[in-house]
Amino acid sequence: MAEDNVLEHLYQVILSRRGADPAQSNTARLFAKGKKKIAQKLGEEAVETVIEGVKGDKDGVIAESADLLYHLLVLWAALDVKPDAVWDALRSREGISGIAEKAARPRD
Numbered sequence: 001m002a003e004d005n006v007l008e009h010l011y012q013v014i015l016s017r018r019g020a021d022p023a024q025s026n027t028a029r030l031f032a033k034g035k036k037k038i039a040q041k042l043g044e045e046a047v048e049t050v051i052e053g054v055k056g057d058k059d060g061v062i063a064e065s066a067d068l069l070y071h072l073l074v075l076w077a078a079l080d081v082k083p084d085a086v087w088d089a090l091r092s093r094e095g096i097s098g099i100a101e102k103a104a105r106p107r108d
């Protein structure tokens with residue numbers, strides 16, 4: 001499964017938790033707390049990822065990155081940001097398209 005499909009799948013699961021029982025779902029609990037709390041939580045996860053990065057703890061960075069991406073997707077869902085809009089924003093950047101063009105060119 002491509003990495004973006006993992007994120008797409010998790011995003012769909014997160015969307016399905018809208019209106020779910022907060023007692024049964026971590027995501028429903030976050031939605032119930034609101035956008036500000038979700039954004040704050042995302043910030044905390046970012047800081048935790050940075051701390052693991054500064055320590056040079058690869059496993060820590062992996063675990064915190066998973067938490068970070070999950071909370072980022074919850075924020076997107078809370079604000080009705082579609083993953084495609086973010087993928088399009090990434091693709092539209094010169095650096096990314098430059099890399100893609102370079103990879104497509106035959107070697108000299």
Ligand SMILES: N=c1c2ncn([C@@H]3O[C@H](COP(=O)(O)OP(=O)(O)OP(=O)(O)O)[C@@H](O)[C@H]3O)c2ncn1[C@@H]1O[C@H](COP(=O)(O)O)[C@@H](O)[C@H]1O
Binds near residue numbers: 013017025027067070
């Ligand atoms: N990927 C995740 C995921 N990553 C992190 N978390 C939760 O996010 C929290 C972040 O870690 P913290 O150490 O900050 O947690 P905490 O100490 O409980 O912090 P507080 O929430 O109390 O502030 C933990 O409770 C983690 O369980 C996640 N919770 C759910 N998912 C996935 O989301 C989907 C829906 O889950 P439910 O909504 O629970 O059904 C499922 O596929 C889950 O695997």
